Amino acid sequence: MGIISKIINWSRLKSPWVLHFNTGACNACDIEIIAALTPRYDLERFGVVLKATPRHADVLLCSGPVTKQIESRLLRIYEQMSEPKFVVAVGTCACSGGVFNGCYNVAGGINSVIPVSAYIPGCPASPKAIIDGVVKLLQSLEAKPKSKRPGGKK
Amino acid sequence: MLKALFHILIFPGLSFLFVFGFFAEYVDRKLYARLQNRIGPPWFQPLADFIKLISKQEIIPEEADNNVFKLMPLLALAASSVAILYIPISGERSVFSFNGDVIVVLYLLTIPTFAYFLGGWYSRSVYSMIGAVRSLTQLFAYEVPLFLCILASAMLADTWSLSGIAAFYNQHIGYWFCNIIGFVVALICLLGKLEKVPFDIPEAETEIVAGSFTEYNGRLLAFIRMSFNVEMVVGASLLAAVFLPFGLNLAPAGVLICYLIQVLIIIVAISFLRTLFARLRLDQMINFCWKYLAPLAFLQVLFNLTLKVVLPR
Ligand code: SF4
Numbered sequence: 001m002g003i004i005s006k007i008i009n010w011s012r013l014k015s016p017w018v019l020h021f022n023t024g025a026c027n028a029c030d031i032e033i034i035a036a037l038t039p040r041y042d043l044e045r046f047g048v049v050l051k052a053t054p055r056h057a058d059v060l061l062c063s064g065p066v067t068k069q070i071e072s073r074l075l076r077i078y079e080q081m082s083e084p085k086f087v088v089a090v091g092t093c094a095c096s097g098g099v100f101n102g103c104y105n106v107a108g109g110i111n112s113v114i115p116v117s118a119y120i121p122g123c124p125a126s127p128k129a130i131i132d133g134v135v136k137l138l139q140s141l142e143a144k145p146k147s148k149r150p151g152g153k154k
Numbered sequence: 155m156l157k158a159l160f161h162i163l164i165f166p167g168l169s170f171l172f173v174f175g176f177f178a179e180y181v182d183r184k185l186y187a188r189l190q191n192r193i194g195p196p197w198f199q200p201l202a203d204f205i206k207l208i209s210k211q212e213i214i215p216e217e218a219d220n221n222v223f224k225l226m227p228l229l230a231l232a233a234s235s236v237a238i239l240y241i242p243i244s245g246e247r248s249v250f251s252f253n254g255d256v257i258v259v260l261y262l263l264t265i266p267t268f269a270y271f272l273g274g275w276y277s278r279s280v281y282s283m284i285g286a287v288r289s290l291t292q293l294f295a296y297e298v299p300l301f302l303c304i305l306a307s308a309m310l311a312d313t314w315s316l317s318g319i320a321a322f323y324n325q326h327i328g329y330w331f332c333n334i335i336g337f338v339v340a341l342i343c344l345l346g347k348l349e350k351v352p353f354d355i356p357e358a359e360t361e362i363v364a365g366s367f368t369e370y371n372g373r374l375l376a377f378i379r380m381s382f383n384v385e386m387v388v389g390a391s392l393l394a395a396v397f398l399p400f401g402l403n404l405a406p407a408g409v410l411i412c413y414l415i416q417v418l419i420i421i422v423a424i425s426f427l428r429t430l431f432a433r434l435r436l437d438q439m440i441n442f443c444w445k446y447l448a449p450l451a452f453l454q455v456l457f458n459l460t461l462k463v464v465l466p467r
Binding site: 008040047052056080 | 183204372
């Protein structure tokens with residue numbers, strides 16, 4: 001890996017800007033996401049900044065099962081983000097559809113519509129779990145360029 | 155020729171401005187975080203943001219006007235970085251000083267606002283159009299008091315060149331106190347120019363997403379953020395040259411250190427104000443500017459005119 005791509009990779013790890021999108025959550029997961037962004041946890045330490053527009057964001061934090069109504073919007077928001085982009089599913093509903101799976105108005109988890117990079121289970125996922133999930137996502141990015149990690153899964 | 159290139163590219167041109175701009179952004183963000191009882195970003199944060207944005211994929215909306223959309227961030231960055239060449243920062247004289255450069259600097263600092271307006275307008279997204287119109291409306295509110303304050307101080311010094319103003323106040327330290335109203339008003343107007351919190355109406359993210367910059371991403375967004383940083387540095391240096399003219403007769407290194415300290419004081423003041431206040435509405439902001447700031451600026455002009463007649467030179 002060249003020095004330039006190393007620098008670029010470093011900068012990506014140090015400045016993940018997030019966009020929060022409610023795909024049909026019961027609102028508890030959203031409150032926990034907001035709680036994770038408050039001064040109590042201070043995510044700006046890691047360079048995380050909440051952005052309001054998908055154009056600026058690198059990480060899409062989705063909460064809740066994807067309802068049929070929001071499916072096309074979620075896809076559109078995802079396509080408005082510029083590469084490289086990552087999706088984090090926050091909450092059990094976002095991971096799999098949770099208790100709402102199989103409802104007449106629910107399409108399923110986030111991964112039934114767009115590719116997901118990290119899953120954070122919990123009903124609702126606590127702020128600490130969310131931070132942990134995002135940090136793990138960043139760590140996996142760091143490790144990606146190496147072809148093999150001893151002991152790690154590929 | 156070589157010397158001019160050195161001034162434009164290295165000091166006090168682009169390289170210096172970029173480094174100082176990153177530093178200013180860091181100071182601003184860190185202080186903001188500390189005042190909110192947070193730890194705040196690490197020192198390399200602005201640099202990491204910049205590199206990340208530059209290396210991101212660039213999307214230009216189909217509806218947007220391709221050329222204007224791409225050109226405007228560069229124009230904003232260029233205009234605000236040119237202005238530093240007329241501000242005395244490392245000695246009595248600025249690099250390209252001439253009589254009348256106050257006006258040039260003030261207008262060069264207006265160009266970024268117009269660039270943001272045009273960029274936002276030609277993005278053809280509703281949010282960026284609203285943001286663009288707001289930034290232009292805001293311009294009419296803070297620009298008049300800002301101009302009046304700086305010109306009032308120029309009147310007292312009896313010169314239209316920034317180096318002349320700085321030299322005059324450096325010689326007559328006592329006159330500095332006459333401009334204190336102007337300094338406060340100009341500082342508040344600078345907040346409006348930089349779209350910082352009490353006046354961040356054009357990019358109010360809780361109402362209109364990100365204002366004029368809603369559609370910008372990747373490299374263009376990096377340039378816009380950079381031009382804001384440069385504008386902050388240049389605006390603060392302008393205020394420092396006009397209102398805080400101390401230590402100009404030291405050795406060149408001393409002058410530079412003095413200048414850096416003055417600019418940092420202004421940046422710290424900006425972050426304090428930004429932490430203290432919440433966003434105003436557009437009409438409140440315009441009312442405030444025309445009801446209080448503009449009359450105060452006029453008062454400063456009248457005061458300086460009388461002083462000029464009364465005081466011996
Ligand atoms: S995971 Fe639980 S808290 Fe989160 S959206 Fe689903 S039901 Fe609500």
